[in-house]
Amino acid sequence: MTISMKRLTRIILLGVLCVLFSDAWAQPSSTFHVVGFYTAKQDQAHISFVHEANKWFAAMAGKYNFTYDSTNNWDNLNEKYLSRYQVVVFLDTRPDSAAQRVAFQKYIEHGGGWIGFHFAGFALTPSAYPQNWDWYHNQFIGAGQYKGNTWRPTSAILKVEDKKHPVTQHLPATFKSSPSEWYSWEKDLTKNHDIKILLSIDPASFPLGTGPKQHEIWHSGYYPVVWTNTKYRMLYLNMGHNDIDYEHGTNKELSLTFGNAIQDQMIVDALLWLGKKK
Template identity: 65%
Template sequence: MDTRPEKPGQRAAFEHYMKKGGTWMGFHFAAFALPQSAYTDDWPWYNNDFLGSGNYVSNTWRPTAAVLRVAEKKHPVTKGLPPTFRSAPNEWYRWQYDLRNNPDIDILVAIDSSSFPLGTGPKPQEIWHSGYYPVVWSNKKYRMVYVNMGHNDIDYENKTNKELSFTFSSPVQNKLLINALLWLGKKNSTDKKQPAKERH
């Protein structure tokens, strides 16, 4: 999912689904919320409790690859990944809340400091020179994974809107996404395992 539900009925159904053990994997814009925009901060449960990130604050521009560092090596989503890897080009987001202060959040992957400066501008605030930026995380209260990746580089200058990069061009990043899907597709770890002779 790369956007959020907007209609009241959709939101209520999604919240009920997640609270009853549903699974979710969201990409990039799915976490976007900005006051006084078309996607305003009018769903506190989703952005503050479920995602934990609060509002979108800023981004890097234009979409560019980054060196990412695995922050939680023992999580199934990061299984088999190297300590650092190069992502596909992406527009990276910065958030209202520091996810490191939320005990419910497992930060799985973050931007490595070797990526700085990150972004090309032209606005100075679109080029990051330091800071801590999580890009993949999970919430222990829900079966979910959020992945900030998903915004390809596009030929805006010549107005062709031709894709200049592809989200699935990084084999290691692809492994992370497959790991996440496999993990979300499994039963909860608290479920009792069937005896071997009863498994199908």
């Protein structure tokens, strides 16, 4: 029995369509889109973290079915570009131009998600990063200016302050963080009713820091390290400063931020929480 050319063409076309549809079924479209902004030009500890973070976020995107892009062009912080993304990540700095700041505030106030690491919250007047953006530092993040830090970068025992939050729901009551330089702040976050502190430094961490400057070794006090502002879809994390061999001039990485299973899970849960539709 012979098959007509017309029928053969139909069979081939049907087979191609079956392959295409099965491929689409096996590879569902990404559930949300994330973009990381970075500068990575000053301080080897921050540069190290940025490169590490971009690799880690890309790997997690493949594992948890979202997309991850990164850019060091802060002019991309505009309405058209941001409309592609559900979550924006600041890896090491903040926008400085008026247009960039207006676009970011509009994005946030219209329900966009944000994660900021370590230096993304830094501001100090006078410095190269003065506190000249009240909405961002005082209202959005809520911490105001940088006040002080520990040195060297060390691990800390972190305490979960709210076990029910989506970011912390899979965390134990306390856990050991990756090494970081820990910040203290101008404003008392416990007095801000919009701020929900999720993690703080557990007293078991003290003394925290190794010096040699004594004021950079903390012996007591209350220090929030991860929090959210309940008026927005955001999360600030103090992590993001790798330990670097400055003393011997090698700039060798002495520690990493990612690779800590518990801490990594927290960041993944933050992404999944912020990536959901409003």
